[in-house]
Amino acid sequence: xxxxxxxxxxxLALLQEMERDPDVLVIGEDVGxxxxxxxxxxxxxxxxxxxxxxxxxxxxxxxxxxxxxxxxYGLKPICEIQFSGFAFQCFHQIENHTARxxxxxxxxFHCQMVMRMPYGGGVRALEHHSESEEQFYAHIPxxxxxxxxxxxxxxxxxxxxxxxPDPVVFFEAKALYHAAKEDVPDxxxxxxxxxxxxxxxxxxxxxxxxxxxxxxxxxxxxxxHDEDGVEAELIDLLTISxxxxxxxxxxxxxxxxxxxxxxxxxxxxPGAEIAASIMxxxxxxxxxxxxxxxxxxxxxxxxxxxxxxxxxxxxxxxAARETLAF
Amino acid sequence: MPRTRLEPQFAIEYLSILDSDxxxxxxxxxxxxxxxxxxxxxxxxxxxxxxxxMLRLQRQGRIGTFAPIKGQEASQIGSVFALRTTDWMVPSFxxxxxxxxxxxxxxxxxxxxxxxxxxxxxxxxxxxxPITIPVATQLPHAVGLAYAAQYKGRDEVVMVYCGDGxxxxxxxxxxxxxxxxxHVPVVFLIQNNQWAISVPLKKQTHSxxxxxxxxxxxxPGIQVDGNDVLxxxxxSLEAVNRARGGDGxxxxxxxxxxxxxxxxxxxxxxxxxxxxxxxxxxxDPLTRxxxxxEKRNLLEQGLEEQVDAEIARAVxxxxxTAAANPLGMFDHAYAELPPHLRDQRAELEERLRQAAPRRAxxxxxxxxxxxxxxRGQRRTSRWQN
Numbered sequence: 001x002x003x004x005x006x007x008x009x010x011x012l013a014l015l016q017e018m019e020r021d022p023d024v025l026v027i028g029e030d031v032g033x034x035x036x037x038x039x040x041x042x043x044x045x046x047x048x049x050x051x052x053x054x055x056x057x058x059x060x061x062x063x064x065x066x067x068x069x070x071x072x073y074g075l076k077p078i079c080e081i082q083f084s085g086f087a088f089q090c091f092h093q094i095e096n097h098t099a100r101x102x103x104x105x106x107x108x109f110h111c112q113m114v115m116r117m118p119y120g121g122g123v124r125a126l127e128h129h130s131e132s133e134e135q136f137y138a139h140i141p142x143x144x145x146x147x148x149x150x151x152x153x154x155x156x157x158x159x160x161x162x163x164x165p166d167p168v169v170f171f172e173a174k175a176l177y178h179a180a181k182e183d184v185p186d187x188x189x190x191x192x193x194x195x196x197x198x199x200x201x202x203x204x205x206x207x208x209x210x211x212x213x214x215x216x217x218x219x220x221x222x223x224x225h226d227e228d229g230v231e232a233e234l235i236d237l238l239t240i241s242x243x244x245x246x247x248x249x250x251x252x253x254x255x256x257x258x259x260x261x262x263x264x265x266x267x268x269x270p271g272a273e274i275a276a277s278i279m280x281x282x283x284x285x286x287x288x289x290x291x292x293x294x295x296x297x298x299x300x301x302x303x304x305x306x307x308x309x310x311x312x313x314x315x316x317x318x319a320a321r322e323t324l325a326f
Numbered sequence: 327m328p329r330t331r332l333e334p335q336f337a338i339e340y341l342s343i344l345d346s347d348x349x350x351x352x353x354x355x356x357x358x359x360x361x362x363x364x365x366x367x368x369x370x371x372x373x374x375x376x377x378x379x380m381l382r383l384q385r386q387g388r389i390g391t392f393a394p395i396k397g398q399e400a401s402q403i404g405s406v407f408a409l410r411t412t413d414w415m416v417p418s419f420x421x422x423x424x425x426x427x428x429x430x431x432x433x434x435x436x437x438x439x440x441x442x443x444x445x446x447x448x449x450x451x452x453x454x455x456p457i458t459i460p461v462a463t464q465l466p467h468a469v470g471l472a473y474a475a476q477y478k479g480r481d482e483v484v485m486v487y488c489g490d491g492x493x494x495x496x497x498x499x500x501x502x503x504x505x506x507x508x509h510v511p512v513v514f515l516i517q518n519n520q521w522a523i524s525v526p527l528k529k530q531t532h533s534x535x536x537x538x539x540x541x542x543x544x545x546p547g548i549q550v551d552g553n554d555v556l557x558x559x560x561x562s563l564e565a566v567n568r569a570r571g572g573d574g575x576x577x578x579x580x581x582x583x584x585x586x587x588x589x590x591x592x593x594x595x596x597x598x599x600x601x602x603x604x605x606x607x608x609x610d611p612l613t614r615x616x617x618x619x620e621k622r623n624l625l626e627q628g629l630e631e632q633v634d635a636e637i638a639r640a641v642x643x644x645x646x647t648a649a650a651n652p653l654g655m656f657d658h659a660y661a662e663l664p665p666h667l668r669d670q671r672a673e674l675e676e677r678l679r680q681a682a683p684r685r686a687x688x689x690x691x692x693x694x695x696x697x698x699x700x701r702g703q704r705r706t707s708r709w710q711n
Contacts, residue, residue, distance in 0.1 A: 025477075051477060057507055062466050062500035069470020072455065075477065077470075093497075096460045097467070103658045105456050106447035110661065142659055165661040194664055242664035 028080030085128030099142030122175030249281030348617025373423025397585030400611030404558025432640035491522025552580025
């Protein structure tokens with residue numbers, strides 16, 4: 001057991017999986033000698049060498065496309081896209097091939113590969129370095145979309161993603177990389193993909209969130225408890241797709257009220273799918289309209305204005321109070 | 327601080343061995359047995375005859391749109407002939423003849439163009455990727471396959487196909503760049519057929535040749551007469567041997583011509599002249615090889631009939647294929663169906679069950695038990711209407 005931040009925890013997962021399986025490779029921009037711009041791949045190059053930890057040319061479609069070829073051969077590449085905002089230059093490879101190869105070849109080939117991407121705001125970064133684009137990947141059949149919320153689950157979910165026979169887009173919240181340390185077991189630990197975690201139990205209201213917004217929602221739940229005597233149940237999705245509808249629906253059946261919180265823009269975002277799933281599964285239990293607390297539907301605003309659009313605890317509390325008062 | 331000439335001196339070779347009339351440059355003649363030559367010719371004839379048959383099938387509505395290969399048989403067969411079965415072949419969408427050579431059954435090709443994804447399933451031992459439609463996106467896959475083969479220490483070679491239009495795509499350049507940097511055993515086979523649908527080569531690139539694009543990425547490129555199967559074979563064998571020997575990638579530009587339509591949805595009379603097509607018909611890859619085989623007394627009698635019979639058997643087998651089971655759409659979405667897809671599959675299964683003709687003695691389905699009405703709920707449902 002060691003106290004690790006998310007960067008170190010992810011690094012541990014990579015290290016142990018590479019030790020376990022010689023077919024696991026790391027490929028991306030600056031992932032080698034430099035250890036990645038966020039240091040997630042630190043020291044792997046020294047341990048495993050050029051052939052397994054590859055500094056690729058600066059070309060996202062080349063990284064994903066070549067990784068598809070490696071995966072078709074039976075290798076298990078872990079690709080790092082330096083920022084999720086740059087993944088549009090490989091989006092076609094992800095949609096056209098990574099997600100579809102199992103279907104396109106009717107099971108003859110598949111892409112066991114992980115596409116790691118730092119996402120989200122909160123680090124005073126420039127345009128294209130702060131966006132949240134999980135909805136694009138969650139919408140693509142054939143992919144899985146995972147977003148951990150802390151060091152321990154990040155490590156355990158990355159282990160599962162590497163071992164998963166289907167392609168996984170793995171978002172890492174930049175705001176969480178150095179935010180907190182947690183006890184992370186030395187022995188490899190895996191968490192099932194597709195399973196949400198009830199982070200806090202409560203009876204009055206369900207708050208559904210994931211990634212960097214978990215700590216915002218924890219703060220809001222604490223405020224609601226202290227100031228209103230309200231017991232919010234907090235669900236950390238961990239996997240966006242396939243969505244754990246069962247856990248969400250069961251919670252809302254109990255509480256009758258739901259607030260969904262994400263950093264991505266609102267319209268057609270994950271909140272819409274989560275809300276529809278609640279309507280389908282817990283309509284008769286609902287006591288109030290489902291609320292969404294999200295970024296506004298504007299292109300990235302620049303970090304000088306970021307706080308005005310990325311949800312904070314105050315906005316979550318306000319939405320919860322409106323829902324409770326309905 | 328002088329202004330000096332840098333070391334690289336670039337030159338591009340052009341290779342032609344068999345001219346339009348079947349005359350051979352014997353100094354360049356590859357080592358091929360009479361049997362090899364007969365096999366090459368047969369494969370080209372099969373490609374041509376199947377193409378013609380598929381056009382009729384498409385016009386009759388028995389298959390959907392496809393991309394005919396007429397005129398490009400030598401580029402395809404000459405190149406693929408240089409591969410071993412343990413090598414990898416990565417097609418785009420106009421490689422029917424090469425794919426047949428690699429062991430794709432004709433009925434599978436027909437299935438693919440009839441809208442069955444089953445047509446894209448390579449055999450269990452086949453080292454071939456399925457047809458790839460988004461232009462140039464297969465090129466980085468070939469580089470990854472080649473890297474993986476090298477990583478595993480196997481002496482396999484990857485040959486990947488694309489057209490002249492694909493050389494404008496970003497994926498083409500990224501793939502060439504990765505291949506050069508990684509020095510992997512891959513051969514880029516460009517079928518420059520002069521037209522990307524309606525756009526001629528001169529609007530696609532300002533380069534004198536496509537072959538020279540390889541030089542910018544640090545590996546050799548060669549231009550060959552793509553209608554000369556012997557030249558294509560020679561260049562391909564050289565490239566394959568270079569790759570297998572650990573000397574990295576090669577780009578081969580086959581200068582050829584699409585004698586037919588881009589796809590069956592295309593009308594080329596809108597953008598190119600009859601004279602141009604006729605000029606290229608005189609360079610037909612089949613006529614020049616048959617002229618050469620005739621001189622060597624290697625032309626088989628009744629070859630067309632034999633090939634047509636093979637095609638007819640395949641068409642029959644294709645037409646006897648059972649209708650696609652709609653539930654098959656869920657089989658290969660994921661390794662294991664996630665819960666929401668299990669629900670969606672069950673929904674489709676139920677729809678299919680309800681749509682199936684019922685026997686007279688079969689019981690009608692009982693309506694589901696009424697649930698207690700909720701606030702404001704309509705008390706009618708389609709079961710009561």
